[in-house]
Amino acid sequence: ELANRMAERGGNVVKSLMKLGVMATINQVIDADTAELVIGDFGHKAKRVSDADVEIGLVAGPDEDETLMSRPPVVTVMGHVDHGKTSLLDALREADVVSGEAGGITQHIGAYQVQSASGARVTYIDTPGHAAFTAMRARGAHVTDIVVLVVAANDGIMPQTVEAIRHAQAAKVPMVVAINKIDLPEADPDKVRTALLNHEVVVEQMGGDVLCVEVSAKKRLHLDKLEEALMLQSELLDLKANPDRVAEGAVIEAKMERGRGSVATVLIQRGTLHIGDTFVCGKEWGRVRALVSERGERLEEAGPATPAEVLGFNGMPEAGDDFIVVADEAQAREVSGYRQRKDREAQFVKSARGTMEQMFERIHAGEAKELPVVIKGDVQGSVEALIGTLEKMGSDEVRVRVLHSAVGGINESDITLAKASDALIIGFNVRANPQAREMARRDGVEIRYYSIIYNVADDVKALLAGMLEPTF
Numbered sequence: 001e002l003a004n005r006m007a008e009r010g011g012n013v014v015k016s017l018m019k020l021g022v023m024a025t026i027n028q029v030i031d032a033d034t035a036e037l038v039i040g041d042f043g044h045k046a047k048r049v050s051d052a053d054v055e056i057g058l059v060a061g062p063d064e065d066e067t068l069m070s071r072p073p074v075v076t077v078m079g080h081v082d083h084g085k086t087s088l089l090d091a092l093r094e095a096d097v098v099s100g101e102a103g104g105i106t107q108h109i110g111a112y113q114v115q116s117a118s119g120a121r122v123t124y125i126d127t128p129g130h131a132a133f134t135a136m137r138a139r140g141a142h143v144t145d146i147v148v149l150v151v152a153a154n155d156g157i158m159p160q161t162v163e164a165i166r167h168a169q170a171a172k173v174p175m176v177v178a179i180n181k182i183d184l185p186e187a188d189p190d191k192v193r194t195a196l197l198n199h200e201v202v203v204e205q206m207g208g209d210v211l212c213v214e215v216s217a218k219k220r221l222h223l224d225k226l227e228e229a230l231m232l233q234s235e236l237l238d239l240k241a242n243p244d245r246v247a248e249g250a251v252i253e254a255k256m257e258r259g260r261g262s263v264a265t266v267l268i269q270r271g272t273l274h275i276g277d278t279f280v281c282g283k284e285w286g287r288v289r290a291l292v293s294e295r296g297e298r299l300e301e302a303g304p305a306t307p308a309e310v311l312g313f314n315g316m317p318e319a320g321d322d323f324i325v326v327a328d329e330a331q332a333r334e335v336s337g338y339r340q341r342k343d344r345e346a347q348f349v350k351s352a353r354g355t356m357e358q359m360f361e362r363i364h365a366g367e368a369k370e371l372p373v374v375i376k377g378d379v380q381g382s383v384e385a386l387i388g389t390l391e392k393m394g395s396d397e398v399r400v401r402v403l404h405s406a407v408g409g410i411n412e413s414d415i416t417l418a419k420a421s422d423a424l425i426i427g428f429n430v431r432a433n434p435q436a437r438e439m440a441r442r443d444g445v446e447i448r449y450y451s452i453i454y455n456v457a458d459d460v461k462a463l464l465a466g467m468l469e470p471t472f
């Protein structure tokens, strides 16, 4: 290996080692110091690389403009429970002309693509709600281009509607509002539009730029309008990808299946995936043995924004893992081996301080200028007072950004949101439920409890002071 890299003959390297008193065979492992001496002997200069260098160049830089082609948007449906997210996804899927022709049965693989009569294509993530969305984000996967916010016209804005809005805003993903259940006599879409104003969502009918359509998932009303809005939003985003390169994507879902092994639904984000491609996926690697669509068809390849089940994993990946096609098995093994070692090390050092400290590091590196917080309190009055106090603090250099605030105990959704944005959670006269506490411990999210506003202000001031960059 060393001889190869120096473009010298193996025998000469062995001879050089002998001169140093090392009796080595051609395929023996030698330590770095010895290697450096040998390299010097040949008149070369050694450059020490770290273990992490296996990741360098794994993900290529951005594609040249002229290689980019339009791609379908990837859409996640969010909203309050029972407002019709699942019904809407089902209704939209029925509109697919391709599956209509095939008459096939579709199965849940975590995402599906719909082609409308006009030829426009949209990819939907088939797990409604913000839990999956934020969990993916927390793992570094940015798959969703547009969030469809479903609000039932008879029910209006509810707590999970607000959570969904906050999650979309924190991820900086644009929303299209679908006011659902307009078939009901008590439906009041105007009230919904007005109420959205309280949450910084200004729909077009109110003079804003958030697209908003009225639909009925049950009666299949105005679904074409929703699709139009999605296409319009997608045009505004100018979504493009290079299909003619090695594939990169993210895992949407993964499961173990009898007779099939580890199967993962991968959403391709750029490039085209082919059968036989060797890939790295999170800590795992594999070789594509088969690609299967949600209609159960065998595919030869999958291009940008296309979800497909991938068979051929050597281990079980996780939702949100990156998926990258590599040159060969040697590279795949090297990267996955490195990631597994790194993961084991990380297990040791993971602690609540970790995330906050990482954030301070980012601030010192000039990458972050805000202390993101999630505020939960016992009454609206104290929550508002806290927001008022905290938002006034800080300077031009650093300030507090309230990602989400609500009345109520700290729940799992708060933790996923805080994790995804490295935020601090402030509990004012409220506690975290046991599941949330466990999640916070596991994910290294910091929760601080208070009962006096003055103490919150004091602590946050200290945190901000610690965040300030030295001035010269």
Ligand code: GDP
Pocket (backbone or CB within 6 Å): 079, 080, 081, 082, 083, 084, 085, 086, 087, 088, 128, 180, 181, 182, 183, 184, 215, 216, 217, 218, 219
């Ligand atoms: P999810 O919890 O948001 O996924 O909501 P579901 O899709 O499960 O719908 C909850 C309930 O609302 C079900 O009983 C649906 O039949 C009903 N529903 C969904 N969409 C509509 C609609 O457009 N009109 C009416 N009247 N009912 C609807």
